Amino acid sequence: MYLTRLSLTDFRAFARLDMEVPRRILLLVGDNAQGKTSLLEAVYYLATFTSLHAQSDRQLIHFLAAQEALAVGRITAEFQRGGRGHRLEVRLILENSNGSARLRREILVDGIKRTAQEAVGFFNAVIFLPQMTRVADGSPEDRRRYLNLLLSQAHPGYAQALSEYQQVLTQRNALLKQLGERGGDNSQLDYWDGLLVERGATLIYARNTAISEIERLAAQFHGRLTRQQEVLRIFYQPAYDPLEPPAGQYSLPLMTSADRSRFSREDLRRGFQEKLAAVRGEEIARGVTTVGPHRDEVRFVSNGVDLGSFGSRGQVRTLLLSLKLAEVAWLKEKTGEWPVLLLDEILAELDMQRRADLLEALGEGEQSLMTTTDLNLFDPAFIQNASVWRVRQGVVSSEG
Numbered sequence: 001m002y003l004t005r006l007s008l009t010d011f012r013a014f015a016r017l018d019m020e021v022p023r024r025i026l027l028l029v030g031d032n033a034q035g036k037t038s039l040l041e042a043v044y045y046l047a048t049f050t051s052l053h054a055q056s057d058r059q060l061i062h063f064l065a066a067q068e069a070l071a072v073g074r075i076t077a078e079f080q081r082g083g084r085g086h087r088l089e090v091r092l093i094l095e096n097s098n099g100s101a102r103l104r105r106e107i108l109v110d111g112i113k114r115t116a117q118e119a120v121g122f123f124n125a126v127i128f129l130p131q132m133t134r135v136a137d138g139s140p141e142d143r144r145r146y147l148n149l150l151l152s153q154a155h156p157g158y159a160q161a162l163s164e165y166q167q168v169l170t171q172r173n174a175l176l177k178q179l180g181e182r183g184g185d186n187s188q189l190d191y192w193d194g195l196l197v198e199r200g201a202t203l204i205y206a207r208n209t210a211i212s213e214i215e216r217l218a219a220q221f222h223g224r225l226t227r228q229q230e231v232l233r234i235f236y237q238p239a240y241d242p243l244e245p246p247a248g249q250y251s252l253p254l255m256t257s258a259d260r261s262r263f264s265r266e267d268l269r270r271g272f273q274e275k276l277a278a279v280r281g282e283e284i285a286r287g288v289t290t291v292g293p294h295r296d297e298v299r300f301v302s303n304g305v306d307l308g309s310f311g312s313r314g315q316v317r318t319l320l321l322s323l324k325l326a327e328v329a330w331l332k333e334k335t336g337e338w339p340v341l342l343l344d345e346i347l348a349e350l351d352m353q354r355r356a357d358l359l360e361a362l363g364e365g366e367q368s369l370m371t372t373t374d375l376n377l378f379d380p381a382f383i384q385n386a387s388v389w390r391v392r393q394g395v396v397s398s399e400g
């Protein structure tokens with residue numbers, strides 16, 4: 001798929017932007033703080049309805065407009081998918097009255113209002129930011145977020161199951177706390193357990209399948225990028241694990257090649273429910289749900305070394321590049337369409353060989369938007385094949 005037009009109104013520093021998007025490779029060149037990242041952020045928002053930069057959607061609205069009684073930050077895109085033109089619009093509506101502010105969001109898919117859970121997956125993008133090393137060396141939460149954003153784009157029902165799971169989890173935790181502190185009838189948990197395992201099984205099943213598919217693709221890219229010097233493995237460690245850990249251990253050791261593909265969604269649902277029943281007393285005492293996909297972990301291991309804990313900067317960067325290329329290929333496999341690739345200032349971080357590998361890989365996709373402060377990082381032959389546009393103080397213009 002590829003974007004044909006992008007319009008922004010009061011989005012970040014863009015009071016108004018309306019641009020046709022060139023088909024293949026768009027290089028956005030500009031000094032710092034001109035709006036390059038904001039443009040990529042807007043496109044990624046259309047794929048996931050979340051920002052990787054902002055703490056809240058409110059920050060996305062132009063801060064001068066946000067002082068008004070009513071402000072609307074708007075992202076509109078026209079794009080081609082499967083030979084047909086589509087339109088996606090997001091409105092962030094901020095109402096200020098009597099010193100309090102209320103933010104609402106409207107999403108329109110081909111002119112029809114949809115929830116984010118319904119609309120996710122309609123437009124697909126993969127983003128690569130320099131600070132994404134958190135996927136490897138950040139917290140388990142960072143890795144779950146990474147997985148959730150990716151899986152939501154390709155698995156129908158994943159975003160919905162995730163949103164419901166989180167709501168049920170909050171309710172269940174509140175009840176556990178109440179039972180722990182004030183006592184009561186423990187069977188009240190049965191209802192919440194049923195809801196939790198239903199959604200939880202969907203998440204675990206999707207993660208299990210997706211991680212092994214992405215591992216296969218990422219290992220191929222990683223092999224190529226390291227000239228076959230390193231073998232990449234990705235280990236999924238579900239907090240509720242249908243596989244039994246060895247006697248006396250809490251979970252399987254990290255680098256165990258575990259095949260969980262034989263477990264159906266129904267097996268996972270039943271097993272997860274039994275596990276919750278087994279730990280009920282402990283959970284009431286602690287006032288919190290201790291097993292389930294909200295505690296899952298993923299580890300990236302190269303030649304037997306856990307890159308999150310022991311990877312060098314260069315190794316982590318190569319891992320990320322392999323992962324991003326794998327995501328693109330995986331989304332293509334799943335949806336039949338190339339996602340739009342968004343690359344923010346990453347060339348400066350890569351050595352010459354990795355740069356060449358990445359630029360070569362870009363040639364395969366349908367559309368890539370890249371930002372840079374320095375055009376000299378690019379090979380002249382590459383620039384020849386790209387559209388070079390300049391971003392200056394929230395204005396985007398073609399360099400010709």
Ligand SMILES: Nc1ncnc2c1ncn2[C@@H]1O[C@H](COP(=O)(O)OP(=O)(O)OP(=O)(O)O)[C@@H](O)[C@H]1O
Pocket residue numbers: 011012013014030031032033034035036037038039059060061062063064373391
């Ligand atoms: N809500 C907002 N309203 C108005 N301006 C904003 C808002 N949020 C961010 N900005 C401003 O937008 C400008 C552009 O930021 P952006 O990160 O897109 O720049 P950039 O060109 O990618 O720069 P860099 O190369 O430094 O990453 C910054 O000056 C920032 O302060």
